[in-house]
Amino acid sequence: MYVQVARCVIITVKPSHEVNGLNAQSPKYLQLKEEIVSWIAGGRYLPGDKLPSENELAERFALSRQTVRQSIGELVQEGWLSREQGKGTFVARPSAERRPSGGNRTVGLLTTHISDYIFPSIVRGVEAALKERGYRLLLSSTDNRKDRERESLETMLTQGVCGLIVEPTKSAEGNPNFEAFMALEYHGIPMLMINEQYPDLDWPCVKLDDAAGGRLATDHLLSAGHRRIAGFFKTDDLQGVQRMKGFVQAHRERHLAVPPELLVRYATEEKDSRPHEALRELLAQPEPPTAIVCYNDQLAVGLLDVVRKAGLRVPEDLSIVGYDDSFLATATEIKLTTVAHPKAEMGETAAMLLLDLLETGRPEARRGKVYEPKLIVRESTAARRRE
Known part of the structure; x- marks a missing residue:
C-alpha cells in the first residue's frame, strides 16, 4: 500500500499479513507478481537467471496455471521478465526505460527516520532539488532496522525508481542486504549514500567529516x-x-x-x-x-x-x-x-549529484562530498571552574 503524505513524497508500507509467502490481501495474480519481483529486488534472481517453471510456481504457491500465466505475462510486459521459446522464463536484462530519457523521473530516498530530529530538513533539501529539475520523490524509512531496509530496497526496485539516495541502517554493523543493493545496481539504478556509507559498496557519499x-x-x-x-x-x-x-x-x-x-x-x-x-x-x-x-x-x-x-x-x-x-x-x-x-544543504547536494550521475554520468559526481564541521559556541560550555 502506498500513502501520499505530501506533494511529491510517498511513504511505502508493506503489508504484514502473509499466507504461503504471499500477501493475502490482494488478488492472487498480484500476490505472485509481488513475490517474484521481491526475488529480483532482493538479488535472489539476477538478470539472465531462469525462474522456476509455471508448473513449479503453481505447485509451490497453490495457484492455478492460469493465475501463474497471468502473473508471468504481466511481468514480461512490464519488462521484469523475458520468455525464450522452449527454454523458459528469465529475469530480463536492465532496460534503458528506467533512465530519465525513457520518461521515468522518480528518485527514491531511503532514510533511517523521516519525521523527527534532523531528517525532515534533509528530506526537504532533497525534495527541493528534485522538484527544481522536474523529478518526484519516493520516500521510505527503515526505522533503523536492517530487515526494513531490505523491504524498502525491494519496494524501490518494484516501483521502478531511476535513482536512489540511501542513508545506511546501523552502518557499523555490516551490510546483510548486500545482494539487494547489488540487484539495484544490476538493474542500472545509480545510487548515492548520505551521512555514511557501507564499506563494501563503492558508491559516492555526501557526509560530514x-x-x-x-x-x-x-x-x-x-x-x-x-x-x-x-x-x-x-x-x-x-x-x-x-x-x-x-x-x-x-x-x-x-x-x-x-x-x-x-x-x-x-x-x-x-x-x-x-x-x-x-x-x-x-x-x-x-x-x-x-x-x-x-x-x-x-x-x-x-x-x-x-x-x-x-x-x-x-x-x-x-x-x-x-x-x-x-x-x-x-x-x-x-x-x-x-x-x-548541513542538513538541508546535504539533501540538496545529494540530489544534485545523483541527477548528475543520471543525466550526464560526470565523473566528478562519483566523488561525492565531505563537509568540514563547524563548532557553534553557545551557553552550555564555559571554562573549567577552579576549586
Whole structure:
C-alpha cells in the first residue's frame, strides 16, 4: 500500500499479513507478481537467471496455471521478465526505460527516520532539488532496522525508481542486504549514500567529516581547561564511531589518555536508558566529569534532565556539547554548544549529484562530498571552574 503524505513524497508500507509467502490481501495474480519481483529486488534472481517453471510456481504457491500465466505475462510486459521459446522464463536484462530519457523521473530516498530530529530538513533539501529539475520523490524509512531496509530496497526496485539516495541502517554493523543493493545496481539504478556509507559498496557519499567534528567538540572543552570529559556515543552507526574517534584523537593530540569509565558507548535500542544511567553514576563519583560530549543534540537535551536532578548547573558545574545543531539545540533554556550539520544543504547536494550521475554520468559526481564541521559556541560550555 502506498500513502501520499505530501506533494511529491510517498511513504511505502508493506503489508504484514502473509499466507504461503504471499500477501493475502490482494488478488492472487498480484500476490505472485509481488513475490517474484521481491526475488529480483532482493538479488535472489539476477538478470539472465531462469525462474522456476509455471508448473513449479503453481505447485509451490497453490495457484492455478492460469493465475501463474497471468502473473508471468504481466511481468514480461512490464519488462521484469523475458520468455525464450522452449527454454523458459528469465529475469530480463536492465532496460534503458528506467533512465530519465525513457520518461521515468522518480528518485527514491531511503532514510533511517523521516519525521523527527534532523531528517525532515534533509528530506526537504532533497525534495527541493528534485522538484527544481522536474523529478518526484519516493520516500521510505527503515526505522533503523536492517530487515526494513531490505523491504524498502525491494519496494524501490518494484516501483521502478531511476535513482536512489540511501542513508545506511546501523552502518557499523555490516551490510546483510548486500545482494539487494547489488540487484539495484544490476538493474542500472545509480545510487548515492548520505551521512555514511557501507564499506563494501563503492558508491559516492555526501557526509560530514564526523571524526573532525568529534575532535573539534572535544578540543573546545580541552582548551577551556577541562580534563575529565565524558563522551557518549551511539556506535551501531559509523557516524557515532567516527565522532568517538575524534573524541579520542583530541585527547591524544594533547598527550592525554581517556579514562575508560568516561567513554560511554551504546546502541540505538539503549539510547533512552544507558547514557542516562551512566551519567547518573559518573556524577555520583568522587571525581565526576566537568564536561561531556554527546553523540547528538537529542541526547544532550535528554542528559540535561539528569544534570538538573543531580542538583548541578550548566555550564557552571558541567559543560555540555551536542552535535548536529538541530532545532533542539536552542529549544531549552540552556542553548547548546554544538557541531553544525548541513542538513538541508546535504539533501540538496545529494540530489544534485545523483541527477548528475543520471543525466550526464560526470565523473566528478562519483566523488561525492565531505563537509568540514563547524563548532557553534553557545551557553552550555564555559571554562573549567577552579576549586
